[in-house]
Amino acid sequence: ERHPxxxxIFISHAEGLHPAxxxxxxxxxxxxxxxxxxxxKAWCKSRFMERPGEPYVIWEEGAAKTLKDDNMEDYLNDGMGE
Incomplete structure:
Protein backbone atom coordinates (compact mmCIF):
# COMPACT_ATOMS: atom_id res chain seq x y z
CA GLU A 1 0.00 0.00 0.00
CA ARG A 2 2.67 2.50 0.98
CA HIS A 3 5.14 1.20 -1.64
CA PRO A 4 3.07 -0.28 -4.50
CA ILE A 9 14.71 -8.12 -0.78
CA PHE A 10 15.81 -9.53 2.57
CA ILE A 11 18.88 -11.77 2.79
CA SER A 12 19.58 -13.97 5.80
CA HIS A 13 21.82 -16.72 7.01
CA ALA A 14 19.97 -19.97 7.60
CA GLU A 15 19.46 -22.40 10.43
CA GLY A 16 18.64 -25.58 8.57
CA LEU A 17 16.14 -24.67 5.87
CA HIS A 18 14.81 -21.46 7.41
CA PRO A 19 16.24 -17.99 8.06
CA ALA A 20 18.30 -17.55 11.21
CA LYS A 41 20.71 -23.85 -7.16
CA ALA A 42 17.76 -21.69 -6.10
CA TRP A 43 14.42 -23.13 -4.99
CA CYS A 44 11.50 -20.73 -5.06
CA LYS A 45 8.56 -21.31 -2.73
CA SER A 46 5.55 -19.36 -3.90
CA ARG A 47 2.00 -19.86 -5.05
CA PHE A 48 2.99 -17.95 -8.18
CA MET A 49 5.36 -20.70 -9.43
CA GLU A 50 4.67 -22.23 -12.83
CA ARG A 51 6.63 -25.40 -11.97
CA PRO A 52 6.86 -25.71 -8.18
CA GLY A 53 9.80 -27.62 -6.78
CA GLU A 54 11.96 -27.30 -9.87
CA PRO A 55 15.25 -25.55 -9.02
CA TYR A 56 16.80 -22.72 -10.99
CA VAL A 57 20.43 -23.67 -11.63
CA ILE A 58 22.65 -20.65 -11.02
CA TRP A 59 25.91 -22.28 -12.17
CA GLU A 60 25.76 -25.62 -14.03
CA GLU A 61 29.38 -26.66 -13.38
CA GLY A 62 29.23 -25.83 -9.68
CA ALA A 63 25.87 -27.55 -9.24
CA ALA A 64 27.21 -30.69 -10.93
CA LYS A 65 30.14 -30.82 -8.47
CA THR A 66 28.01 -30.55 -5.33
CA LEU A 67 25.99 -33.24 -3.63
CA LYS A 68 22.24 -33.37 -4.13
CA ASP A 69 20.43 -31.42 -1.41
CA ASP A 70 17.66 -33.81 -0.32
CA ASN A 71 16.23 -31.34 2.20
CA MET A 72 14.81 -29.01 -0.46
CA GLU A 73 11.67 -31.15 -0.72
CA ASP A 74 11.06 -30.50 3.00
CA TYR A 75 11.58 -26.77 2.48
CA LEU A 76 9.11 -26.60 -0.38
CA ASN A 77 6.41 -28.61 1.38
CA ASP A 78 6.51 -27.38 4.99
CA GLY A 79 3.83 -24.69 4.55
CA MET A 80 5.85 -21.95 6.25
CA GLY A 81 4.29 -18.58 5.61
CA GLU A 82 1.46 -19.88 3.47
Whole structure:
Protein backbone atom coordinates (compact mmCIF):
# COMPACT_ATOMS: atom_id res chain seq x y z
CA GLU A 1 0.00 0.00 0.00
CA ARG A 2 2.67 2.50 0.98
CA HIS A 3 5.14 1.20 -1.64
CA PRO A 4 3.07 -0.28 -4.50
CA UNK A 5 5.91 -0.25 -7.04
CA UNK A 6 8.75 -1.23 -4.71
CA UNK A 7 10.41 -4.60 -4.22
CA UNK A 8 12.07 -5.38 -0.89
CA ILE A 9 14.71 -8.12 -0.78
CA PHE A 10 15.81 -9.53 2.57
CA ILE A 11 18.88 -11.77 2.79
CA SER A 12 19.58 -13.97 5.80
CA HIS A 13 21.82 -16.72 7.01
CA ALA A 14 19.97 -19.97 7.60
CA GLU A 15 19.46 -22.40 10.43
CA GLY A 16 18.64 -25.58 8.57
CA LEU A 17 16.14 -24.67 5.87
CA HIS A 18 14.81 -21.46 7.41
CA PRO A 19 16.24 -17.99 8.06
CA ALA A 20 18.30 -17.55 11.21
CA UNK A 21 16.98 -15.17 13.85
CA UNK A 22 13.59 -14.01 15.03
CA UNK A 23 13.32 -11.00 12.70
CA UNK A 24 14.28 -13.08 9.66
CA UNK A 25 11.68 -15.74 10.54
CA UNK A 26 8.98 -13.04 10.81
CA UNK A 27 9.93 -11.65 7.40
CA UNK A 28 9.81 -15.17 5.93
CA UNK A 29 6.33 -15.70 7.35
CA UNK A 30 5.02 -12.47 5.78
CA UNK A 31 6.82 -12.79 2.42
CA UNK A 32 4.88 -13.72 -0.71
CA UNK A 33 7.94 -15.29 -2.34
CA UNK A 34 10.73 -17.16 -0.56
CA UNK A 35 13.92 -18.37 -2.25
CA UNK A 36 16.39 -20.84 -0.70
CA UNK A 37 19.81 -20.96 -2.35
CA UNK A 38 22.11 -23.95 -1.85
CA UNK A 39 24.65 -25.84 -3.96
CA UNK A 40 24.46 -23.27 -6.79
CA LYS A 41 20.71 -23.85 -7.16
CA ALA A 42 17.76 -21.69 -6.10
CA TRP A 43 14.42 -23.13 -4.99
CA CYS A 44 11.50 -20.73 -5.06
CA LYS A 45 8.56 -21.31 -2.73
CA SER A 46 5.55 -19.36 -3.90
CA ARG A 47 2.00 -19.86 -5.05
CA PHE A 48 2.99 -17.95 -8.18
CA MET A 49 5.36 -20.70 -9.43
CA GLU A 50 4.67 -22.23 -12.83
CA ARG A 51 6.63 -25.40 -11.97
CA PRO A 52 6.86 -25.71 -8.18
CA GLY A 53 9.80 -27.62 -6.78
CA GLU A 54 11.96 -27.30 -9.87
CA PRO A 55 15.25 -25.55 -9.02
CA TYR A 56 16.80 -22.72 -10.99
CA VAL A 57 20.43 -23.67 -11.63
CA ILE A 58 22.65 -20.65 -11.02
CA TRP A 59 25.91 -22.28 -12.17
CA GLU A 60 25.76 -25.62 -14.03
CA GLU A 61 29.38 -26.66 -13.38
CA GLY A 62 29.23 -25.83 -9.68
CA ALA A 63 25.87 -27.55 -9.24
CA ALA A 64 27.21 -30.69 -10.93
CA LYS A 65 30.14 -30.82 -8.47
CA THR A 66 28.01 -30.55 -5.33
CA LEU A 67 25.99 -33.24 -3.63
CA LYS A 68 22.24 -33.37 -4.13
CA ASP A 69 20.43 -31.42 -1.41
CA ASP A 70 17.66 -33.81 -0.32
CA ASN A 71 16.23 -31.34 2.20
CA MET A 72 14.81 -29.01 -0.46
CA GLU A 73 11.67 -31.15 -0.72
CA ASP A 74 11.06 -30.50 3.00
CA TYR A 75 11.58 -26.77 2.48
CA LEU A 76 9.11 -26.60 -0.38
CA ASN A 77 6.41 -28.61 1.38
CA ASP A 78 6.51 -27.38 4.99
CA GLY A 79 3.83 -24.69 4.55
CA MET A 80 5.85 -21.95 6.25
CA GLY A 81 4.29 -18.58 5.61
CA GLU A 82 1.46 -19.88 3.47
Missing amino acids: KELF GRSARKVEYDADVKIMVSCF
